[in-house]
Amino acid sequence: MDRWSRAQVERVAPDTAVLAAARKLATPGPWSGCGANEVLLWGRCQGSGRTPYQVSVDLVAPAWRCTCPSRKVPCKHALALLLLWSQGALEPGGTLAGGDEVADFAVGWSARRSARESVATPGRTPDPQAQAARLQRRLQLMDAGVEELALWLGDLARTGLGAARARPGSWWDQAGARLVDAQLPGLAQTVRDLGSDVVSREDWSEHLLAVTGRLWAVVRAWRRRTDLDADQLGDLRTVVGWPVPRDEVRAGPATADDWLVLGTHRSDDGRLQQQRTWLHGRRTGETVQLLDFAAGGAGLPLPQTTGASLTATLACYPGHRPRRGLLLDEPRPADTPVPWPTPRTLAEALQQRADLLVHQPWLTVCLVHLAGVALRTDPPARLVDREGWSLPLTGDADVWSLAARTGGHPVDLVAELTGAALRPLTVTGAPAVTGLPAGAAVVV
Amino acid sequence: MSAGDHTGWQAALVSAALVGTSRRPPPPPPAGWPLPDTDRSEQRLLDSAALWQAAVRAGLTPSPDSPAAPAPPERHPLAPAEADQLLRLLLEQPPVPAVLVAPLLRQWLGACAEHRLVPDAARLPALLDRATRDRSVRAALARVDSARLRWLAAANPDWRLPEGPEEEDPAGATSEQDWARLPASARPAVLRRERAADPDHGRELVESSWGTDRARERAALLAVLAEQPHPGDADLLERALDDPSSTVRAAAVAALGRLPGSRRARRMTERLAALVTVHRARGLARLRSALPLVEVARPGEPDESGVRDGLDEPTSGSRTDHWLTQLTAGTPLSWWTEQLGVGPAEVWRAVTEPAVRQGLVEATGLQQDAGWATALWELVDRPPASWLALVPAEQRERHALQRLRADTARSAATAGRRRGTLAARQVGAEALLHVPGPWGEELSRTVLDLLARAEAGTGALPVEVLATRLHPAARAVLTDRVVARETATLVAHVLQYQSASDSIREAFR
Incomplete structure (x- = not known):
């Protein structure tokens, strides 16, 4: 398992307060019995109580377990352990290098987790009569x-x-x-x-x-x-708002493909956090969205790395494009990168949406990959393409972050098109003058 | 279908919808639009609206537009990745208390400018936000020669940044019109800024509103002028001596006391000169002592002009002593050296009258006379801590150290357990405020040592003073030391600052 970057760890944090607390804990002092293997991280963290908290992190299907009473998921201890690991402290020769021997508590937790996963689906067979009555x-x-x-x-x-x-x-x-x-x-x-x-x-x-x-x-x-x-x-x-049960979706046809992660948008209306991840299939050429929700103190799952190519099997919810997908297995890195879909002019992008609207009249948001759009910051902030047409940005777009990174130069950009406005997600190609790394996906 | 071709229909539809179909029927749809058949006008309106909204979305076209001028390319390379990580930390999750973030940012930006590098473009919005709020950061950011930074700052009217790398902040020069509109509470701060840039312009602003300002406001503005009086202020201050308000008159006296070239200083000198007789040593006496002898007569009750110049009644003690002190404090120190033909130390020895000596001490502070402060430091019992700013830099730390040690010894002797603010206790630590950083290693070690023991009032020093002035090597004093509970947090913050500061230095190496 490749070590996560610091930024990757930071993205898992449910909020900045937890992250700040985790940073303070990410020193060797309170830790003991730490270790890491391909799948798990584990360690004991001395808190205010007498018994140290037992912290385990599953790196493959990101999940966390800690014996502390915090309701934050992941808690500061799990985050701190991840931070230490990302800094290399758990590597052989690092300040906290432990053995390969996995701590008992981590083994137990991991075993219970995988057992639960495999049993969950066929676990209970609902009474068909009661179900029909409920429907x-x-x-x-x-x-x-x-x-x-x-x-x-x-x-x-x-x-x-x-x-x-x-x-x-x-x-x-x-x-x-x-x-x-x-x-x-x-x-x-x-x-x-x-x-x-x-x-x-x-x-x-x-x-x-x-x-x-x-x-x-x-x-x-x-x-x-x-x-x-x-x-x-x-x-x-x-x-x-009449959801299709996940089990029904899982039972439907599955699509195995390599998927390029185009970008992620997170929103929080105070009650509900939502994460929308856009994937583009190599073989199918289809762009699908994954939706995750979290309410209260619960954290959203770790977002997939933008620009990464993943091999995964998806099932799609019934509906027209852009369809909502459901991951059937844990994505693993694809053998060869999936190329970005061809970037379009604004007029072409709007035509793409008009084509979608023919079948999906309720469409509120779709994904577009724009070619050579330059940001204008004078209100209303907007993106101008090479043909001299523009669309405004959404109110929640971080105009100045995009301005700082692109310097107003034309860049290829993945954006969400919602109503008559664009929400920039990822810069996929930029001239050298911007200073952005060539060939890298830059989240904006 | 396209909504653009049917603007007339759209307008009619919206206006029917606004007033309601009970008052206005919906317009018939454009020919060929498939609407379900119904005789209910509200349903026809809803059906039309459903079609219309779908057509609007499907028929959306972009607006004709042209790109704006993009940022010119950067001429300098990017700051190293480790440095960028530190900057990000400072901006997003500072590892130090809030008051210490600005000094670290200044250090980071200073190093960046010095090495002719530019920050990662992704940090620029947060830096500009910060610089807009904080003048000191703005000045540091302005010295960074980044084309992207300047392009960005020009694009957002909320951000303020001086124009060129070396240029002055153009946000200065407040016009008299702007000044007139400023609320009284905001004026002292603006005046202070104007005075730093152009003392004469600052005074002109005060004069422009003088006739209409209330007494309290006039006094507050004079107090700002008195912080750094300028010879050009003399006329205004002289006029203010006749102000109907006693507060304003007192403020004018205080300001004039710091202007040894003023007319008031001349008048005070005349009054003092009338009381002073200098007996020069002659003959054999001259061989024994080169010192002249100074005899001072007692002043009489001040006349009207004297009262105007600030001679007043003491709250306690001798009235003539008080006036003598006031007259001496108001007289330029140069008068003494000229009259006696000797230097400050000799003048001090020649003048034995305590009230006059007290006046000389006050005059040294008021007239900010470095020569006198240096000469008298060893002669005066407990010279004011503010003199440290006047004495030569190389003597400052020695004096401050002496003061600290003396105070530690004294407090050990009295073993007083009283706590209080720095000013209230008048301890050696206060002197440290007047010793600009960076401090030498010896002074820093002493201060940290005292701090670890929570002695000599060091615990009341502001954390930003300690953090930014202490010598980095002095930390060794704390090795294996238990820090007193009262100062543990302060010490921890200082160490956090120094470690962050070290990291910045290393990141740019």
Whole structure:
């Protein structure tokens, strides 16, 4: 197992406070009985208590275990151990070099983990009758919820968007809450977001009309849901927030391929952290997204290294492109790197999305690889391509980081296209004048 | 289908949606658009909206645009990777307390500029953020000759950076209009900055608002002028002696006391001269002692002009002593050396009157006279610590050491367990504030030793003073030492700083 870089370790940290605490612990002082092999790291860390904490880290399928009471995952002890390892302290000859003999606690944990993994899937066979009854109940709730939404939208259209804008935030929240009760969390979020969008956005009237139209299209599609094919239904289920169980996805067709990690976007709305990783298949040429979620103190899984080529088997959720994938096995480094997909002009990229929209009318975000786009920082910050066309950046884009790294020179760039805006993820090619390393993927 | 061709329809659709279909029916869709058949107008509006939003997204086109001028290429190589790692740490997860980050950043940037290197472009936004908040970092960053840095700073109006590597901060020169708009609370800081750049311009700003400022504000501004008085201030200060407010008059007296060339100094000299008789040694006496004899008469009650110049009533003690001290403090020290024809040390010996001697001590501080401070240091009992800034650099550390040792001995003798602030205790450590860094190894060792024992008030010294001035080699004093609990954190911070500072030095080697 190659040692992780410091940056890789830092990315696993659930927050900066834990990382700061881990840095303080990443000195030989409190550690004893440390060691590392191809799969595991282990060590004992003397904390404030009498018994040292037992820390184990699984490097292959990143996972952590520590006997400390912290609810942070990974905790500062696991992070500190990783930091020490990344600095080479656990190597033979390093300050904390231990034996090859794996500590008992690490062996036990690792064994329990692999046992659990292999048993989890076939473990319990659900009662098919109860399952059918549950599904029936959910469908009834959702049907009623969609019809109630239809009435709400009709009222909105009749009384006017101007009147709706004057409503208090609680009015939107209430409509959202009824959709939550109807087990349509995707629609609920859309409606709740409207409540703040209508006051904060300058183009609120067009935006409200567009979202209203979109919600109405959902109503129309839902009413015909029995006529939809599996992919159409899959797209619709994503929009309304009716998830397809993982086991069902796992049971579906699998795609083995080499995948290039194009980039990752992390977001945190305070309640939920989300991580979206974009992969591009060598053989299939398909771009898929992996979604990870974490709530509360739990940390997101370690992001795949941008620019890395991985061999992995994926199953895809039902739906049209860009499809959501699910890893069926642990990715390993591919034998030969997967080439980057051909970068496009802005007009071509928009055409690519228009082609996707033909089949996936609910599409909110897709990935584009842009050729030679230069950043303009004067507001609104935007990317200009060689043909003299531009699209603005999303509000959450770090304009100045991109400006600092590219110096306003045209670069090839992987970006998410959402609405009419671009969210830069990865610089894939840059002229020497930028000072960026040639041929390396640079996360921005 | 494209929404662009149907702007008229879109406008009509939006306006119908805004007022509601109960008041305005939705416009008919463009020919050929597939809309479900319905006679409910709100449904027709919703169907139209659904189609329209899909068409808008599918038909989105970029805007015509042109790229802006990119950054010119860097002319210098990148700082080494280890140095970059340290910089990243300083910016994101500083290993030292917040007050010590700026000195380390300055050191890093200084080394970077000195070696003619540039920071990694990825650090520039954080550096510029920092430099915008912190003037000292801004000056250090400005000396780094990076084309990317300058391009970036010019692109973001929130960032401030002096123009060229060697140029002055253009953010200086405040106009009288800007000055007039400044809130009273912000003015002293602005004035201090202006004075450092151009003392005359600073004073002109004060004069521009003098007529309308309130007494408290006028006094606060005079206090800033008094920090570093300039001969050009004399007229303004002279006028301020007639100010209706006593606070302003007192501030003017204080400022004029530091200007030995002022008219007030001349008047004080005349008053003192009338009281002083110099008896020069003659004949045989001259062989025994070259010293003239100085006889000082008691001053009388000050007249109106004397009161105007600040002669006032003492809170306690002898009134004539007090006036003598005030007159001496207000008289240029050069008057004594001219009158007696001897140097400062001889003047001190010739003047035996304690009130006059006290005046000479005050005058030395007020007039910032290095010659007098140096000459009198050994003669005066406990010279003011602020004189350390006046004496020659090579003597400073010796004096400070003496002072520290004397205080340690004294506090050991009294074994007082009282704690208090530095100023309240008037201990040797206060003298250290007046010894600019870097300190020599001997002084540094003594200070660290005292610090480890929490003695001589060293524990009350600001951490940034200790960290940035102590000699790096002095750390050896702490080897195998138990540090007193009171100062353990302070010592730890100093060591953290020094270790970070060492790393920066090594990274650039």
